[in-house]
Amino acid sequence: MVNVIFNKVQKAFGSVVAIPDLNLEIGSGEFVSLLGPSGCGKTTTLRMLAGLEQPTGGEIRIGERAVNNVAPGERDIAMVFQSYALYPHMTVGQNIAYPLKKRGVPKSEHPARIKAVADLLQLGPLLERRPKQLSGGQQQRVALGRALVRDPKVFLLDEPLSNLDAKLRAHMRTELIELHRRLGKTMVYVTHDQLEAMTMSTRIAVMHQGHLQQFATPSEIYNRPANTFVASFIGTPSMTLVEAEIEMAEGAAFLLVGGQRFPLPPSLVMADSRHRRPITLGVRPEDISIASGEAARASVKLVEPTGHESIVTLDLGGAHFVMRAAGDVALRLGEAVPIALRIDRLHFFDRESGQRINTDAERPAEFRSIAR
Amino acid sequence: MTPLERRYALLGLALIAPTVLILTAVIVYPLLSAIYLSFFSIYTPTLAGKAVGLENYRTILSSAYFWHALWTTFVWTAGTLVLQIGFGVGMALLLNQNILFRSLARSLVLFPYFISTVVAVLVWRWLFNDLYGILNHLLIAAGVIDMPVDWLGSMPNAMVSVITVGAWKFFPFVVIAVLARLQTIPEHLYEAARIDGAGTFSRFTDVTLPQLRDVLSIVILLRIIWDFKEFDLIYLLTGGGPMDNTRTLPLIVYQQAFGLNQMGMAAAYAVAMMVVMLVFMLAYLAYSRDRSTP
Known part of the structure; x- marks a missing residue:
């Protein structure tokens, strides 16, 4: 198990700055969701971690290793794509075996490892089928299987549930939580769905316009949002x-809203004791x-x-x-x-x-x- | 059948009737007519002649001339096809990259395909000319050869030249088809392969090639059919020479019909050619049917 560190990471596409300055430390074995609206930079962040995009500044570390100049295949990561990206001409079994083949895992080990993954994800009866013959949920599980089979250090998941119907999504959510619990691997999960982030994550990184807004546990994010964006988004x-307005008068504090005056308990009185604060x-x-x-x-x-x-x-x-x-x-x-x-x-x-x-x-x- | 269904059926018949009539007039009638003619010995200018039954076919099948021409047709077809596919796929891969002036290059590549065959052949004959052709000039200047080479008048040069010009003329078709397919391959597949540890070559063999399989099968079958019956390019370039060594079956059909004025014999050659092509046409039909009913 390893941690993942983004240190002053920047990413610009031409003159468009997608990520101005990102600092994020994902602990070993954590399930961290990158959450935010479209265009907030969450997918770019994940793709930089995967090595599919090159940061224009800063450093990304996976464990002890700085990976800026390491090819995706050598980062010891696995990724599940939103579109699943299954190889259409290969059977389910061949899809799962592919990363093993490319990594030079001895052929004699393949069947046992494929079987282990197939058992875990209940893919056994599907191994001879092709992706086209599978339902969305089954394809999703094959994509997970292809990621799991190699036993990578970090799992990256890019909105993996967004193409599933509501019922299946709820089911897969439970399965993913269970999977994380069982494997204990570091997982980074991109989503725009706050429900997914809240239910699955150990911590959530809320992003907006390339900036990290808050990085905390789901309950912290919900109960103590760091700013109005997080507050309204979750x-x-x-x-x-x-x-x-907050009004200070005679040592007591009041909340003025909608023409009404609500007394505030002393514990909420701010050190900054301006008379009236909007x-x-x-x-x-x-x-x-x-x-x-x-x-x-x-x-x-x-x-x-x-x-x-x-x-x-x-x-x-x-x-x-x-x-x-x-x-x-x-x-x-x-x-x-x-x-x-x-x-x-x-x-x-x-x-x-x-x-x-x-x-x-x-x-x-x-x-x-x-x-x- | 209810009256409404009958009306729909009649409307359907009325709508396809023009197409059926036109196809009958331009395909079925000439085809049957050619088969009919092949049982006669006919003098082309007068179209007068007598029925000879299967005599024309007997003559063809027992003549070395026919078998040699069939072999020549196969050599030409196979040779030019291999070059077209190799060069076409390579060029499509190149044009699919983010190279400088990509749009311009994509348009320029189509040039040979759109240029008239007569014009193209004239230019190539000029290039190939053994007295003043630039090809010999450049090769001598570069020290590759010390005597001008007769590109079109000797063997195997003539066949090589014909195959090369054919490849040059028709490879853009392969480029168009393959490039169109390449552009629809989802980028995610390549990204998944990169993460799975596949290098550049593996990504080509494991992602690109399998995705190209369908389009290549169709392109190869179509090109076989079209190259097999290619006439103008070969006729204009070598006229079938030297010594009939580039005389493919379509050139013989023309020679029999209008050179030797043997319309019946020409028809028999054409029918024989059609039988050979039928194999490829059936393969094409079977393949496209397989694809439409998965």
């Missing part, structure tokens, strides 16, 4: 982000609820029942909040309901930079975002 429905307030849909007693009132703008829950849009003095409510919640449009905010779970971001400013950031320094 979570469905996404976090409400509204303009608000912020962007972030509230997850589950951190706002209908209050039982007297409270600030918001009017109901929209109710979207999904069965087990309803997504309710509320208007609080012009600020729109999204609330997760029970599936059978009885709300009329336009009705004014008392609302409560879970004060200890609010997210405060600097209005200018979008960076998180909560004082609850007890995270180790190295997990903090290195953005911009």
